[in-house]
Amino acid sequence: MVRPSRIHAQGNAAEGSDAPMAGIFERLSMIFRSKAHKALDKHEDPRETLDYSYQRQLELLQKVRRGVADVATSRKRVEIQGNQIGQEMDKLTAAAQRALSQGREDLAREALTRKSGLQAQLDDLQTQHAALAEEEEKLVRASTQLQARVDAFRTRKETIKAQYSAAEAQTRVNEAFTGLSDELGDVGAAVARAEDKTAQLQARAGAVDELLASGALNDPTGTFKDDISRELDAMASSASVENELAAMKTQLGLDAGPSEPAPQLEQGRQEQTGNDQA
Template sequence: MGILSRASYVIRSKLNALLNRAEDPTETLDYSYEQMRDELQDVKQGIADLTTQKKRLEIQRRKLEENVEKHNRQAREAVQQDRDDLARKALEKKKSKMTQIEELEGQIAELENTQEQLVEKKNELQNRIEEFRTKKETMKARYEAAEASSRVSEAMTGVGDEMEDVGRSIERAEERTEEMEARAQAMDELQDSGAFEDALSDKDDLDRELESLSANSEVESELETLKGELGKSDGNAGNGSVEATDEDVDAELDDLEAELDDAEIEAELEELTDETDANGGSGGDTDVEAEVDVELEESEADADEPRN
């Protein structure tokens, strides 16, 4: 196979593949149906032309038959007038016209046979067209149903071109979203670490660190003030091995509150005892002690609630 032959074969194969992909069976069927209808129309037009030609020959034959009758009368009249020469000419014309009539009859017979054949072909072609039309509509319905089923299956399985584009769009959106979330977290981390300065603030890292130290010193100063008011010193703060947790601090505060409540109760008890002694009566000792016991129980219950 030569180079030109191979090139021609490759080009024809490529064109055939392109045509197969571009071909729509429904459009092809409709086009074939229209072509058959055009052929039927051509056959009908041919029958009409043939019939017209036959009618012209029949009209011409009729005229020739009329001329034959005319020449026959002329020959009779010439014979009656003893004009054999005129009668002979009339008969010669009559014979010529009769010969033409015979030829026309042969042509008319051929046209009639051709017309009958064309009519039969027209009827056969028309029947075939009707059958093809039925098959065409059936095939179109089957093809459209198969195409719809294929599209639904592709949509369900996600293997179609459109669904592939949708899947890629979703993947790109997820990647973009993850990238933005990571970026937002990175910005928050950098902002918290002080790597980025606030654009609306004129403070730098040194100013922020000094403010933090100032806040811690204020807390320590307030703590020392509280210790001074309570008569505590740093020497009783323990050996300073491990910093106390929030739970331990809360527990110690609860114990302090309970001790303060007990001290207040004892002070009240002493006041009641002094009042009793001042009244000089012993009969009220039992009632006072009962009231003191009730107040002690209530204070102990109140002191236990924060611990729980």
């Protein structure tokens, strides 16, 4: 048999073990609500929120106006009923007068009794009519005030929407400029690298041209010759032609005559030797 104290202790232990779990669930719930709130806030468009709030106010204004119309209809119905009862009371008054003039006091009393009952109904209708008229007046004032608030909210709403759209556009422009600045920075760096490489290539090409012009570098293709070499080659070619022409004249028994190119070739060689010595 378990003692009550042990049962109470076990109950307290169970409650104590449930407390941490409850705390964990509460913290998880708070985290989920916080995440959901951040997600909703991230995707929330204030313009849509303002339009929705404005639509709700319009619906409320429409309900108030329907309430005014319903109260006015009820007031008019009570007013019509009161008029009908008033007309019936006038008829009973006339009937009582006719009966009394004819000596029928009993009929006159009956007519006045009915009139008295209708008077009670008329008093009740008049009370209802006054209450409905007061309620209608309150609703009309509320409708007017609400209409003014809705109009003011609409003006404020459009102003806020315009400001938000302008700020959004400005943010996009700033983001575009930021991206463009980064891109222009990359392009500037690329242009600077290209200019450096171009300058290096130009300097290298200029140095090679100077070395070739000075003769420090030999033309591996054998096509590079200076002016003196070309002149010497031309003189040698001319001397060879003249010598071959003289030999042909000798074979044919013609007067070969003096050969002019040979001294020129020799003179050219002497000039080349002098230049080399210099």
